[in-house]
Amino acid sequence: MSQQPTHAELKQELAATKVVEPLLPIEKKLIAGSLITGIALLVVLVVVNHLFPLNV
Template sequence: MSEPDLRAELEKIEYEPLLPIEKKLIGWSLGVGLALLVVLIVLNHLYPVGT
């Protein structure tokens, strides 16, 4: 059996836009991630780790 051509298979796939709930989940994930990053930066500034 021959291997299927990956490029040809990917070209056959139809475009499917994101659902509204998927867009919300992506937004929330990015927002929570950035907020936690800011919290960690502030905590590190207030309480630096001494070596």
């Protein structure tokens, strides 16, 4: 069976692999599109709620 690495070994391995890859342009566009879509839908929800409030 394989041994589980210790906490110190994991910490050392993570410290050795501090390579940060930049986001691709398409990834940036997807993130921006998702954020814009989410904010736009929130605005639509607020407007619809203001125009047609639930009177319970």
